[in-house]
């Protein structure tokens with residue numbers, strides 16, 4: 001089994017797209033912000049493809065995302081990792097949690113949960129139906145982790161203090177799904193620790209997942225990175241841009257123009273003399289002038 005390496009306190013950021021389609025403007029914003037925050041702190045920027053959910057994936061999307069990043073001049077450090085090739089790491093983490101007696105099988109259907117629970121921050125709060133039943137674990141059962149009501153608090157770089165009590169606000173959550181796949185919450189925590197990520201910059205839609213991730217980090221003995229959750233790009237109907245809401249893929253032509261739009265969305269100044277500029281000038285300038293505190297202003 002691989003061990004989690006301990007890294008010196010250097011900045012190490014990451015961009016972790018799911019290959020459910022091509023990059024759209026919303027994912028470009030997350031890529032640009034995580035890249036600039038890392039590079040302006042003389043840090044490294046890693047890319048991880050979060051391809052655990054085979055049903056939501058589009059064949060070829062991962063390659064296309066990587067190609068787009070390259071064409072836009074975003075160079076990543078080290079090897080790109082693919083979650084689908086790291087299942088033994090997630091199982092090892094699950095084994096640790098199981099040994100701590102924190103994992104239990106759950107055979108509730110989505111409908112049963114929806115019917116018997118109140119809606120919390122992130123969908124229905126699991127009412128704990130299977131928590132104290134001694135169900136024999138079966139491959140077709142989801143696995144949940146027991147939560148408690150201790151306060152989980154962290155300071156988001158843009159949003160300030162954010163707290164949750166997991167049992168009250170979210171409920172025991174799934175760490176391995178009924179189809180056998182490891183849940184995003186578990187995989188992301190294992191990977192951030194294994195890759196030595198010190199700073200996570202991502203969309204605000206994941207803010208309410210962060211306490212679940214901190215809870216898992218604490219149980220697994222991992223360090224909690226710094227978090228910065230970015231404003232989410234929405235369409236005219238106010239929906240988050242995504243494949244489901246019909247977001248258009250970004251075009252490979254005219255990278256500079258789209259990068260300038262991303263910079264503007266992030267509240268940053270634009271380079272004054274862009275007419276003759278190329279990508280390398282853009283990145284140098286944007287890196288030098290990156291001010292995370294301007295994102296919401």
Ligand code: GLU
Nearest residue numbers: 016017018050188202206
């Ligand atoms: N894979 C997630 C997404 O594409 C991002 C996860 C993360 O940054 O933690 O929305």
